[in-house]
Amino acid sequence: MTAPGTRARTAITTRARWRARASVSEGLANLRDGALLASVLVAITTAVVAAALLVDVLTAARVLAVERDYLAAGGDLLVAQSAGQQTLDAARCAALADVRGVRSAVAVTVIPGAARLVGRPQSQQTLVTATAGIVDLLDLPTLPVDGVVASTVIADRWQWAPGTRLQLDPTDAGVVRAPRDVLTVTAVRDLALVSDGASTGILMIRPPVGDADQCFVRIDPQYRDDLRATIPAVLGETTTSAVNVSDRLPPGALSQDPAAAYDGRTTRWAGGAAGIVVGLLWAVVAWTRRGRAALYASVGVPYSGGVLIRWTEGSGVVVLGALWGGALAVTAAVAAVHAPVGVALDLVVRGAGLALVVALGLVVLVGLWRPPTLEALKDR
Amino acid sequence: MRLVADSVEVRYPRAARQVLAGADLTVDEGETVAIIGPSGSGKSTLLSVLGGLVRPTGGEVRVEGTDDGPRDVSAWVLQTVNVLPERSVLDNVTLGGLAQGLTRVDAEIDAAARLDAVGLGARLADPVRVLSGGEVQRVVIARALASGRPFILADEPTGQLDRATSAVVLDALFTTAGGAAVVVVTHDSEVAARCGRVARIEDGMVVDA
Numbered sequence: 001m002t003a004p005g006t007r008a009r010t011a012i013t014t015r016a017r018w019r020a021r022a023s024v025s026e027g028l029a030n031l032r033d034g035a036l037l038a039s040v041l042v043a044i045t046t047a048v049v050a051a052a053l054l055v056d057v058l059t060a061a062r063v064l065a066v067e068r069d070y071l072a073a074g075g076d077l078l079v080a081q082s083a084g085q086q087t088l089d090a091a092r093c094a095a096l097a098d099v100r101g102v103r104s105a106v107a108v109t110v111i112p113g114a115a116r117l118v119g120r121p122q123s124q125q126t127l128v129t130a131t132a133g134i135v136d137l138l139d140l141p142t143l144p145v146d147g148v149v150a151s152t153v154i155a156d157r158w159q160w161a162p163g164t165r166l167q168l169d170p171t172d173a174g175v176v177r178a179p180r181d182v183l184t185v186t187a188v189r190d191l192a193l194v195s196d197g198a199s200t201g202i203l204m205i206r207p208p209v210g211d212a213d214q215c216f217v218r219i220d221p222q223y224r225d226d227l228r229a230t231i232p233a234v235l236g237e238t239t240t241s242a243v244n245v246s247d248r249l250p251p252g253a254l255s256q257d258p259a260a261a262y263d264g265r266t267t268r269w270a271g272g273a274a275g276i277v278v279g280l281l282w283a284v285v286a287w288t289r290r291g292r293a294a295l296y297a298s299v300g301v302p303y304s305g306g307v308l309i310r311w312t313e314g315s316g317v318v319v320l321g322a323l324w325g326g327a328l329a330v331t332a333a334v335a336a337v338h339a340p341v342g343v344a345l346d347l348v349v350r351g352a353g354l355a356l357v358v359a360l361g362l363v364v365l366v367g368l369w370r371p372p373t374l375e376a377l378k379d380r
Numbered sequence: 381m382r383l384v385a386d387s388v389e390v391r392y393p394r395a396a397r398q399v400l401a402g403a404d405l406t407v408d409e410g411e412t413v414a415i416i417g418p419s420g421s422g423k424s425t426l427l428s429v430l431g432g433l434v435r436p437t438g439g440e441v442r443v444e445g446t447d448d449g450p451r452d453v454s455a456w457v458l459q460t461v462n463v464l465p466e467r468s469v470l471d472n473v474t475l476g477g478l479a480q481g482l483t484r485v486d487a488e489i490d491a492a493a494r495l496d497a498v499g500l501g502a503r504l505a506d507p508v509r510v511l512s513g514g515e516v517q518r519v520v521i522a523r524a525l526a527s528g529r530p531f532i533l534a535d536e537p538t539g540q541l542d543r544a545t546s547a548v549v550l551d552a553l554f555t556t557a558g559g560a561a562v563v564v565v566t567h568d569s570e571v572a573a574r575c576g577r578v579a580r581i582e583d584g585m586v587v588d589a
Contacts, residue, residue: 017481300479
């Protein structure tokens with residue numbers, strides 16, 4: 001062996017001369033050489049990623065639709081009313097809107113058969129009065145002073161639409177302290193949300209003074225338990241006048257908790273599962289191509305250069321497949337099954353990202369594997 | 381530079397006997413050595429050990445005159461096809477130059493010269509898959525030489541070729557090697573006769589070098 005001091009002068013070093021750029025170039029060239037195989041792999045990756053993400057989008061869209069129906073039916077409403085036949089203070093009810101966790105609060109009074117309509121005999125109309133929070137509750141436009149909201153049932157019966165003008169019988173209006181002037185239908189809504197009795201009524205806004213039958217409170221669901229305890233006190237509950245607070249929807253009206261179902265859906269990991277499938281597929285492909293890896297090693301390409309070649313090949317397939325898979329999933333979700341665009345985009349971007357990270361992780365691991373050169377060369 | 385196998389032993393896992401049982405062989409840069417012997421005597425294993433593809437279970441293989449290991453100083457010419465068949469002849473040989481650290485342009489210039497030297501100067505752009513067996517082996521030889529490795533290790537390089545083609549391939553191997561040592565495992569006495577030295581191996585030991 002040459003003395004250590006002379007090594008630098010005499011040594012021929014072939015290690016670490018291979019350029020990284022050459023590895024990338026070889027990896028891409030290998031993909032071009034095996035264009036058919038690469039195309040098939042990209043197609044499979046696209047299909048796997050798209051299918052997984054589509055399943056997740058559909059699952060999420062189903063949960064959101066259930067939640068939408070749930071909320072539309074009053075799933076986020078608490079109803080407070082005095083025990084017995086007593087009334088509530090409308091001002092205290094309206095003031096609940098300032099309590100943490102309350103999105104809006106409405107004092108509502110329903111007066112069945114309160115007034116006839118001018119020009120329509122036998123029209124003994126139910127009147128519903130509500131404080132301003134009803135605008136949020138029913139998603140109403142701002143009502144003008146003479147504006148009223150017609151229930152869908154009444155609008156259908158009398159062929160009313162926004163802009164229709166009506167007038168209550170002045171005598172009846174006087175009894176219930178309703179406006180005697182000509183009124184304008186500003187919106188048509190299903191008033192069953194307020195109560196079954198209100199579903200055939202005409203709703204008008206009133207100031208938060210005096211008494212009300214019920215207090216409707218729209219809440220953020222996470223505050224439900226706290227507010228059930230707080231609301232009676234705010235509404236002035238005493239030892240002699242109890243205030244009951246209940247959910248607008250009866251228990252069991254919804255088979256699942258939408259928020260929990262959305263967060264806990266198993267398919268949220270579908271992208272990761274797709275990434276594992278793609279990564280394992282690549283592992284099989286890498287094993288069948290071990291002879292090529294050995295060839296590079298036998299030519300003098302260093303281990304790091306070989307790894308970079310394999311990473312380039314694998315990441316080329318995985319990145320293309322994941323991108324196309326994501327695009328296909330969004331397109332299919334929106335065009336074919338009418339999933340909300342925002343939801344589809346959000347979930348697909350997250351899912352495709354997860355699939356990409358997982359698959360690339362496996363590609364990296366697989367690329368680190370160095371097949372036994374001699375055996376692999378003999379296998380070629 | 382010198383490639384030294386010193387009392388090398390190799391026993392494959394679950395094998396009944398040692399394939400190499402204390403084999404010694406020294407190859408100096410620039411010389412040509414044939415390794416001959418009966419089937420199963422350990423010729424190919426000795427070559428694989430010399431090139432660092434098989435780790436000996438006893439003894440050692442060392443490269444004197446460099447910090448590099450056996451694997452870093454060896455280039456291979458095998459009996460089996462060991463090329464990228466879809467690539468052009470030039471691309472395959474260019475790999476050797478790239479492995480040396482040449483730029484692609486310089487590696488291609490060098491590869492073209494190597495291919496001209498082995499008689500394939502007119503086939504640079506052809507894909508390797510359209511070449512004959514003898515032509516493919518000449519591509520492999522050109523690539524091995526282009527890698528600049530000082531030791532060319534050839535395992536039955538003409539084993540699947542007819543006699544006329546073998547002669548062309550051997551000419552390519554021995555006349556273009558330049559200063560590189562060539563170690564050839566062969567059954568063919570004519571191949572052995574073209575080498576400067578013959579190492580005979582029997583029962584895992586070099587009995588005559």
